[in-house]
Amino acid sequence: MIQLKKIYKYYNTGSKKAYVLSDVSLDIAEGEFVSIMGPSGSGKSTLLHILGLLEEANEGEYLFLGENVSKLTEKKRTELHRNQIGFVFQAYHLIDELTVYENIETPLLYKGLNSSERKSRVAELLDKFNIVGRKDLFPSQLSGGQQQLVGIARAIAGNPKVIFADEPTGNLHSDQATEIMELFKKLNEQEKVTIVQVTHSEHNATYGNRVIRLKDGLIQR
Amino acid sequence: MLRNYFKTAWRNIFKHRFYSIVNVVGLFAGITFTLLIGAYVWGELQVNKKLNHAGRQYFLQSEWKGEDIHYSITTLSPIAKRLKEDYPSLVANYYRWDGITSGVTKGDKSFREGIQLGDSTMLSMYGFELLAGNPSTALKEPYTAVITEATAIKYFGQKEALGQTISIQSFSGGKSDFTITGVLKDQPKNSVINLNGNNNNTIFIPTNTYAFFGRTSLEDWSNNSIPSYIELKEGATIAGVEKAIHQLIQTNAPDGIKANLTIRPIALTEYYLQKDNGLVKRMLYTLSLIALFILLMAVVNFINISISNAGSRMREIGVRKVLGGLRIQFIMQFLTESFVLVLVATLFALAAYPLASPVFSGIVGKSIPALSSLPLYFVLVPLVMVLLIALLAGVYPAFVLSANNTVNSLKGKLKTVKENIVLRKSLVGFQFAIALVVLIAAVIVSQQVSLFFSKSLGYNKEFVVASQVPRDWSPAGVKKMQTIRNEFAAMPQVSAVTLSYEIPNGNNGNEPQVYKSGGDSTKTIGMQALVTDENYLSTYQIPLQSGEFFDSRMQDSGKVVINEKAVAALGYKTPAAAIGQQLRIPGDPTIFTVKGVTSNFHFFSMQDAMSPIVFFNVYTAVVHRYLSFKLKPGNTTASIEAIQKKWSQLMPGSSFEYQFMDDTLKNLYANEIQLKKAAFTATVLSLIIVLLGVLGLISLSVHKRVKEISIRKVLGASVPHITLLFIKEFAAIVVLAACVAVPIAWYLMSGWLNNYAYRINLTAQPFLLPIIALGLMTLLLIVLQTLKAALANPMKNLKSE
Ligand SMILES: Nc1ncnc2c1ncn2[C@@H]1O[C@H](COP(=O)(O)OP(=O)(O)O)[C@@H](O)[C@H]1O
Numbered sequence A: 001m002i003q004l005k006k007i008y009k010y011y012n013t014g015s016k017k018a019y020v021l022s023d024v025s026l027d028i029a030e031g032e033f034v035s036i037m038g039p040s041g042s043g044k045s046t047l048l049h050i051l052g053l054l055e056e057a058n059e060g061e062y063l064f065l066g067e068n069v070s071k072l073t074e075k076k077r078t079e080l081h082r083n084q085i086g087f088v089f090q091a092y093h094l095i096d097e098l099t100v101y102e103n104i105e106t107p108l109l110y111k112g113l114n115s116s117e118r119k120s121r122v123a124e125l126l127d128k129f130n131i132v133g134r135k136d137l138f139p140s141q142l143s144g145g146q147q148q149l150v151g152i153a154r155a156i157a158g159n160p161k162v163i164f165a166d167e168p169t170g171n172l173h174s175d176q177a178t179e180i181m182e183l184f185k186k187l188n189e190q191e192k193v194t195i196v197q198v199t200h201s202e203h204n205a206t207y208g209n210r211v212i213r214l215k216d217g218l219i220q221r
Numbered sequence B: 001m002l003r004n005y006f007k008t009a010w011r012n013i014f015k016h017r018f019y020s021i022v023n024v025v026g027l028f029a030g031i032t033f034t035l036l037i038g039a040y041v042w043g044e045l046q047v048n049k050k051l052n053h054a055g056r057q058y059f060l061q062s063e064w065k066g067e068d069i070h071y072s073i074t075t076l077s078p079i080a081k082r083l084k085e086d087y088p089s090l091v092a093n094y095y096r097w098d099g100i101t102s103g104v105t106k107g108d109k110s111f112r113e114g115i116q117l118g119d120s121t122m123l124s125m126y127g128f129e130l131l132a133g134n135p136s137t138a139l140k141e142p143y144t145a146v147i148t149e150a151t152a153i154k155y156f157g158q159k160e161a162l163g164q165t166i167s168i169q170s171f172s173g174g175k176s177d178f179t180i181t182g183v184l185k186d187q188p189k190n191s192v193i194n195l196n197g198n199n200n201n202t203i204f205i206p207t208n209t210y211a212f213f214g215r216t217s218l219e220d221w222s223n224n225s226i227p228s229y230i231e232l233k234e235g236a237t238i239a240g241v242e243k244a245i246h247q248l249i250q251t252n253a254p255d256g257i258k259a260n261l262t263i264r265p266i267a268l269t270e271y272y273l274q275k276d277n278g279l280v281k282r283m284l285y286t287l288s289l290i291a292l293f294i295l296l297m298a299v300v301n302f303i304n305i306s307i308s309n310a311g312s313r314m315r316e317i318g319v320r321k322v323l324g325g326l327r328i329q330f331i332m333q334f335l336t337e338s339f340v341l342v343l344v345a346t347l348f349a350l351a352a353y354p355l356a357s358p359v360f361s362g363i364v365g366k367s368i369p370a371l372s373s374l375p376l377y378f379v380l381v382p383l384v385m386v387l388l389i390a391l392l393a394g395v396y397p398a399f400v401l402s403a404n405n406t407v408n409s410l411k412g413k414l415k416t417v418k419e420n421i422v423l424r425k426s427l428v429g430f431q432f433a434i435a436l437v438v439l440i441a442a443v444i445v446s447q448q449v450s451l452f453f454s455k456s457l458g459y460n461k462e463f464v465v466a467s468q469v470p471r472d473w474s475p476a477g478v479k480k481m482q483t484i485r486n487e488f489a490a491m492p493q494v495s496a497v498t499l500s501y502e503i504p505n506g507n508n509g510n511e512p513q514v515y516k517s518g519g520d521s522t523k524t525i526g527m528q529a530l531v532t533d534e535n536y537l538s539t540y541q542i543p544l545q546s547g548e549f550f551d552s553r554m555q556d557s558g559k560v561v562i563n564e565k566a567v568a569a570l571g572y573k574t575p576a577a578a579i580g581q582q583l584r585i586p587g588d589p590t591i592f593t594v595k596g597v598t599s600n601f602h603f604f605s606m607q608d609a610m611s612p613i614v615f616f617n618v619y620t621a622v623v624h625r626y627l628s629f630k631l632k633p634g635n636t637t638a639s640i641e642a643i644q645k646k647w648s649q650l651m652p653g654s655s656f657e658y659q660f661m662d663d664t665l666k667n668l669y670a671n672e673i674q675l676k677k678a679a680f681t682a683t684v685l686s687l688i689i690v691l692l693g694v695l696g697l698i699s700l701s702v703h704k705r706v707k708e709i710s711i712r713k714v715l716g717a718s719v720p721h722i723t724l725l726f727i728k729e730f731a732a733i734v735v736l737a738a739c740v741a742v743p744i745a746w747y748l749m750s751g752w753l754n755n756y757a758y759r760i761n762l763t764a765q766p767f768l769l770p771i772i773a774l775g776l777m778t779l780l781l782i783v784l785q786t787l788k789a790a791l792a793n794p795m796k797n798l799k800s801e
């Protein structure tokens, strides 16, 4: 479902181009669970952002679900964010002013679901993630692990085909991390959601079925 | 979706309470002020618009050629009537009135009232409604009167007064009863009943009673002291009417007038705004501009605080983009937020309106329409205002934030940070500059106003009160008044009393043309005549330069006293050289001998240069209006009470309606005082708004740099060092704003001062004081805000990061 062909990404630092990604070519099939690993600054987040259509590559071709997405209009890209792509962040990035319930509901609002559809979908997720009792709390009232659960619930609320997760367990201790990884595994196996995660932990990488190693913007073979 | 916007908007507003309050308070002040000024402007624009056929109602304004000074508001008395009679296809109706002031009595109540001796057409022509009485017969019979609702209540304690009588004094010592044939409903302000500030007319009497008051018939072509109005026929043109007027003047007017007079019909709908060189219009423009700028300043605060605060919102926008939000949706979200804030501020402003309007009407000296009296479509005004301000205040943050790159947003980086700081600083600079201009203007206006009340008047206004007396303009009447005056002068509370026709309030009766006896009678000098007794100089403490003033033995017939201006205008080298010189007035056989010369003093407003003055003796001229009292210093209230008592003994049936000279001057300078008050209000408001803005920005800046402050402290920075960091941010802005504000204020205010023949000199002080004051206030705010951060334990802040 994802095909990267000779992707380059650079920043203009002064007069020189600083390459963050060089000649990255990559295929990810539907239903895969891929882990991206590499040292800090090797371009993992950048790659994930390009995959998730948050940034554009400077060179190369990107086919998402067979469609060239190198130059998309804002509207088309937003369509994909609403329907096909979910994001999970290391810093959770919940909206502080919204309750747990409202955070999960937000993507559904953007998707244009009516109120009863939204209600049932949010209820289903709250139940599934075992956070019904916390639905009226604000993010600041939750622990890190709980916040990340809400982050994942929000990411899958719109039934995306793929979830991009940037160090989802980076801020959590190991018990919480395990819970999150189990959850990803379940989503991948039972609901056939494609998952691409960035991780520093070899252990977490074992939950997936493939590892891509990056160094200085190059894929290591 | 909309509900979601409102919910997040409300929670964000609540979360950033402090900044929200700063925003709302500033907007509230700005919006309240704008609403009040808007209502006031609307009220002023409505003047004369409610009259019947308002579009066809005209006032006849006179333009005189030559040296002679004549009023522009009065004209040849027969002309309006003849226009209707001779040109029925052009003029549908007319109204003329002769304005007089006289004593009115009912039982034990007696007051001086403004009276219109007017045509019977008034009621039907303008559609003035009567509470009681028949409008078609009310102003027909002699010795009848129509009185206003308020006057009925004043004399009868109730509105029902039909068929009752009031007693009105003539100017020759007589008195007559007038039967009330109508009670006039309170009318919206108009130029028929109130032509100008001096004409507050409350009683209307048919013109056929003119002889009782010793006035000239309105059919007499030599009578040119009558305000006149006409109503045009539908389809009639001004050009046609002007031609008709010209013809009437040429066939009927006396020779001296024919060549010199042009009469222009001015639409009543325009007249009020245009009169006195557009005084009202200029005031409306000034006030509207002030309101606009104050509102802009409040909006600027809003923009500034939103931008500064944007960092905290950026992550949210980034997340929402990832979740599939469109840019337009974020723009809507931000606009909703600003909409909610502006709405709250506007609701407060509407609630405050009834409380603030009496205060404000005290400032502008006019009544402000109540919200309920505004037409229904005024509901739209706050609505449009809310939407417009919300758009203005919300659009910049909305676009900047939503345009930011998603990844940068998530990292909390605003790409355009640099431009932002420049924009923000220029906005703050703009506010400072406006506040400074307003502040400087207020200082200069009040300095000029103090000049009006200062020692440079040329006479001493302290402890002087004046009151009008009943009129008996005959030698016997003056003699009687002299006796009464002497009785007052003998009172221990009084140091001097004078009987005169004029007091120094800018209103005098006569402007004679004077020439040297034996000289060229066509080369005359226009002078201002004052009719006084011998005590005028001592009561007003006007210095005598040479010769003598009048004496008390009534032997001054043919003697005049002039001031130094007149001495110079007549060409005498010194005051002493003028003594014994003979003067004449064209058409008058009397030869006047100059008996004395006084110093110059300000009889008129300081807007005009002091003019040549010639004093005539009240015993010869006979006309008189005022007794002026110079009180001895001490208990003024007791002195006034004593005079009051004596007054009712000496002149039963007349009332002691006194005014201190200070208050008389306040009337003379009402517009300047109004401007001064408006300038001070604007100053207070703009200071509040600017300082609120500074408060918000500094607090945000301190909040953002709390970590930097801590690190600097750990590295050894002292508290003053840290405070200085923030002071630097604003010092440059204040200096730049001053550089912009000073020339603008100088230009505006020297233009304004140039309206006055006597004006203060612009020194550095009115410019420096406001700059220093604003600088100090800003400094104080900065120090107070930063001190807390600078004094805090640095480790606490570093840990929390
Ligand atoms: N906006 C940017 N401008 C310049 N360099 C950047 C920018 N964003 C990221 N980089 C650089 O790109 C490199 C890769 O960053 P990133 O993808 O975040 O690495 P990782 O997630 O593997 O730690 C880093 O060296 C970083 O400094």
Ligand SMILES: [Mg+2]
Pocket (backbone or CB within 6 Å): A044, A045, A046
């Ligand atoms: Mg990274």
